[in-house]
Amino acid sequence: MSVQHPIFFQDGQTDWAQLVQPQIVKSLQALAQPASILAWRSHSLRSNFFWLAQAEAAGLPALPLRFELERELGVLGDWQWVQEIDDQVWVVSASQLAPALQNCAYLNLSSGTSASRTIAFPGWGHLRSNAIACAEFFRWDSSDLYWCTFPFYAHAHELFSKPRYLGAPILALQATEIETINQHLQDPDIRLHILTTPHIASAFLARHLAPRHPHQVCFELAGEYVAIGVVNRLRDQGFRTCISWGSAETTGVAIAVMEPRVAGCIGTPLPGYQLGTLTFQQEMNLHLEGEAIPPFLANDGQLRETLGRFTAKDLVVWDGNQLMFRGRSDRFLKFHGTYIDVALVEGWAKQVESVDNAFLALVEHAAQTQLVLFVQCVESKEWDGIRHHLAHEMLNQYGGIRLAVQIAPQLAHTPTGKLIRDPHLQLKHLES
Template sequence: MTDDPQTLDQALCSWAEKTPDKTFIRAYEGNFTFSESQSIVRNLAGFLRKKGLSPGDTVCLLLPRRPELIFSFLAASSIKVLACPINYLESAGHIEQMITSLKPAAIIMDESTVQPEVRTFIQAYKAPAIAVQKTPEHPEATPWLTCIEHPPCPPLAQQPEDGAYLNFTTGSSGFPKGAVCTHAHLYWNTRSAVETFQMTADDVHLCMFASFSHPHELFCRALYTGASLVLLAEISPKAIAKTLIRHRVTCMMGLAVMYKMIGHHCKKLTFPCLRIAESGGMVTDQEIHNNFLNAFGIPILSVWGSTETTGIALANTPDQYRTDGSMGKPCPYYQVRLVDEEGKEIAAGETGELIFSGPAVFSGYHNSTEFPGREGWYYSGDLAQKDEEGFFRFIERKNGMIKVAGLKVYPLQVELVLQQHPAVKEVAVIGVTEKRRGCVPKAFITPEENTVLDMEELESYCRQRLASYMVPREIQLVEALPKIGSGKINKKMLLANPEFPLPAPAL
């Protein structure tokens, strides 16, 4: 990477000139070199400009993990238009509200993944629409191939401080907010990860995050280092394993549940090229770490990042890592502190709020004066502890803590204990109102397949491992827990409806 921040387009131009024939993107839809990618980006930018898009406009992207997502992202930013990836898995009402709020000058979608109600709404919205997978229901949408055959448009003059896209929060604590992510933010976050994991142009990257959850993670590391990336639409143990072997993947990023599946279903395989296995988005417990390390000889490197930090800001590294769920140490170019309610730094071993500063930390939300911070520090709302060696451990969201008769209970503490039970597949713990204690823990559990949970035995299991006030006063078995787009459990839905009407598992 260069010493000074590059825009996305500058990075693409650089590698299209240095290594035009090197494959940049590998996908089911085909392989694309840096030169081919640049040509597609230029042509799409020309089409968007012809449709009247100007600097400062927004373009909504309702696209899964496929090359068109990356090309759309790069084309928009090259003409100073803010790309806005939207969670197409959300309810039609939510998507319509997002589009109405953003007022996009164009919409690029994969019609095969967009709900019929949303297609109808987009058709009535009247902004130019581009369809990657066109269906008869939206005849006015321009086919993708028509757009990328348009005469090219050169990039507009850009500065690293210009906005590149809106990186949306998960919405787990309210309606999603769009953090304005600049080219400089992307550069410094990527450079931080590259230095943390010693990434080079020889790497092959596989990132399995959702296309609307930190979408730059899909391509930025490959783009800025001149490496290759692999897009995988299907997330299953066999598909992941096959991709790792076939494409000789060296670096992958996924969620704890993905590593759990791989460790369980692919023990007899080897991944000779894999050297970096990042796990983010949720805590990766000790059992998942041990099973993966024992099966493949590769440690899972837990990381922590947020929309507001533009990606990972804490990480375990190949030479310094923990398998106990620790988030790791601060990455280069990030300053990290733990503070109390008054903003004063606390000692090792105490619980405080994580705050961040650095060139990759955002400075505001789109069309909003709100900024959760002070004096240049972003206050994350996450509670954590730091040990004597400088490793950070996530405790709980600040607003997720439960007070049982005045005593603090962190749901994650209870969840980690329950996850160790052999019959528990997934678990989520929330606080529910109770007259005598004010609030008590309630656990939602998805059992492992072909198992029957003995509730008395499970309560006894908890009492042997937790203080009495931490033991869930109620346990509800469910077929599956609700998820948000990033794969995290949607606790907002559980808190809004603690009775959670999904059916119980068949016994």
């Protein structure tokens, strides 16, 4: 892997080789064992890249974390401190994960929204295959810039593996640093490849990026839900757009529409899911390879836990059009004595192409509790039809149970583009 590709920070430019500190690398190598991991609490982008570079040079898997180390490292199961390297930077050991850590580049944690958190161990070969798939789809060359708006602790592997395998400079910038991004786009020969969420792409970047021509910008969309309506609207604006598979978090793209119109679900899932039968693979037109950790099997729509080094509790559903990953903690909502299938009800809304996202929740008021489906749809002329469609499906499935529907052009999202599934925060957002 080349180490000469530049990294552009807000305060200047460097490259991978300049980040590596031989003395730190030497001390890390002295601590390296088959189960060693370099873990640190994510801070500035420059600091994160610095420690990522030291981990790679020392041959240690990297594990940037969002919160305090003690809080986050519980996902590893049994683990031990080895040595503190710097403030909030440690070498730790997890002996039971030693087989999974062989040739592991980076430990990728889920966001924690599932009933139990999941973890994947992408190796260099997997990252390289995803990079090649990405390059082939977008016809990259060495002048293309690469930018990722996801948090570093969730997608560090994207921030260094793809651009370096593809020979592309990295823009290590926050999603809000649009002026700097636009300065790069003033060169008509520059193309910018952006890994981002559908919400940030459509609601923010598409409005504020100022390329000489939209084809300079390539959106690679990943996240908990990627709607075909968002893909098509971005393409209608002239942006090159596809749904990324291999870039998604450990729990995968929660619902990725695999219709031919998308024509660009690139890459393979991170090792973490081994998805079932030949029919399943043929229908999805995906090549799934490598050992799955945890070794899940999809069988008749139900995810079965098998004996393995690591387990998690998710549901996988494939209905011929949509692939769904859901944590068991929110598979069903109990309402008036009836268990409501969350994925089913949300799926009724997501069948509508103009619907960008939806989530089901119980909203407690002083006098009553409501079952509410929050729907994001920019086409207000379709709102009445969506409500009628939902009422019809609800009547057929659950009889007289009333579903309240809140539709808005934009639902509330986190700064990193993740849908906020707190109904009270959404109601406050809709009232503002």
